[in-house]
Amino acid sequence: MLDKIDKVIKDVIKGKIVIIVDDELAESGGVFFMASELATKENTNYMMKYGTGFTYISLPEEKTETITLSQTNHFSKQSISDTYDLSVDYINAGTGITAEDRTLTIKKILEEQMNYNNFKTPGHVFIMKSANGGVLKKAGNAEAASDLASISGYYPSGVISEILNEDGEVANAEQIFQFALKENIKVVTIETIISYRREKDCYVFQEAEANLPTEYGEFRMVGFVNKLNGEHHVALVHGTIDVNDEVLVRVHSECLTGDAFHSLKCDCGEQLAAALMNIEKEGKGVLLYLRQEGRGIGLINKIKAYKLQEQGMDTEEANIALGFPADMRDYGIGAQILSELNIRKIRLMTNNPKKIIGLKGHGIEIIERVPLIMDTNIYNKRYFETKKEKMGHLY
Numbered sequence: 001m002l003d004k005i006d007k008v009i010k011d012v013i014k015g016k017i018v019i020i021v022d023d024e025l026a027e028s029g030g031v032f033f034m035a036s037e038l039a040t041k042e043n044t045n046y047m048m049k050y051g052t053g054f055t056y057i058s059l060p061e062e063k064t065e066t067i068t069l070s071q072t073n074h075f076s077k078q079s080i081s082d083t084y085d086l087s088v089d090y091i092n093a094g095t096g097i098t099a100e101d102r103t104l105t106i107k108k109i110l111e112e113q114m115n116y117n118n119f120k121t122p123g124h125v126f127i128m129k130s131a132n133g134g135v136l137k138k139a140g141n142a143e144a145a146s147d148l149a150s151i152s153g154y155y156p157s158g159v160i161s162e163i164l165n166e167d168g169e170v171a172n173a174e175q176i177f178q179f180a181l182k183e184n185i186k187v188v189t190i191e192t193i194i195s196y197r198r199e200k201d202c203y204v205f206q207e208a209e210a211n212l213p214t215e216y217g218e219f220r221m222v223g224f225v226n227k228l229n230g231e232h233h234v235a236l237v238h239g240t241i242d243v244n245d246e247v248l249v250r251v252h253s254e255c256l257t258g259d260a261f262h263s264l265k266c267d268c269g270e271q272l273a274a275a276l277m278n279i280e281k282e283g284k285g286v287l288l289y290l291r292q293e294g295r296g297i298g299l300i301n302k303i304k305a306y307k308l309q310e311q312g313m314d315t316e317e318a319n320i321a322l323g324f325p326a327d328m329r330d331y332g333i334g335a336q337i338l339s340e341l342n343i344r345k346i347r348l349m350t351n352n353p354k355k356i357i358g359l360k361g362h363g364i365e366i367i368e369r370v371p372l373i374m375d376t377n378i379y380n381k382r383y384f385e386t387k388k389e390k391m392g393h394l395y
């Protein structure tokens, strides 16, 4: 029922109307959408006919200010909701009510030199402020509309209208999909727009850097911050890396119990050690340490999952019982960090074919998949070396 985002974007570029829904169940209905830049009298009319009759335009925060500034002064700030702003008509748009007048108002709103002096309120085009950061910040209709216009190559503004069913009620998911099929209109979820943007837009940045001597050799430790949620991740870089190098890379998800405590419930600690040793042996390479404990569910939930496992569940069942997908690890972050480190070609150390698929499509080419063979001797060797060192201290 849902369409692939590239097909949706193609239709947006053609000037066709598409439908945005919250998710596949679309309890709260859906909206018609067109890029504001491509608004036509015909499409505006179509939306008025099959929608609520209200025409909304999503605008970036600064643009909303420009268009509504003086008008808002006439109202108490409380009367203007966070998202919905005023309704306006272009001052020379006649009565403002017809599809033609509304389209003119839309076009005029987009013009750079236009400001609040060029519009009157109340009018027939309702302004919806879309939050800076778009759907990555807020999964609302205004943000989805601005982002869909933007990723299609247009000014971040969309014209939207809620969809009604034949009885004049807000259309539910089934009715929307039936209607879309009949009218040959593409349907996209806000969720899809979010994941598209998450993949395309860089939201990690390098924040700190220092040398880190380890028992596996010398590394440069580079700290990254996820702008969206403040998470910290780290890359351990060994040797000098050129953009054309086929870099040996390990993407390791944080596992406190395995990495630090050498828990026997998993082999994460051994994998980490083996990866660092391989990188050292190779002479250059990168270990990405993604701090997404317990496959993204967090430490406390991981402990809870362990408790469920004690009661007989396997990892996957335990995560599902806690209400989490079986594996929430987000490798988009890893791809972004590699990209920031100027790495384009990688030889990925992994035993999981899924990870390779997950990393594709981020501008990172996977040249080779290097199985991470865990030699228990490696683990033991390190263990004994450490022990020897410690004993050396003792004696």
Ligand SMILES: [Zn+2]
Pocket (backbone or CB within 6 Å): 255, 257, 258, 259, 266, 267, 268, 269
């Ligand atoms: Zn582990």
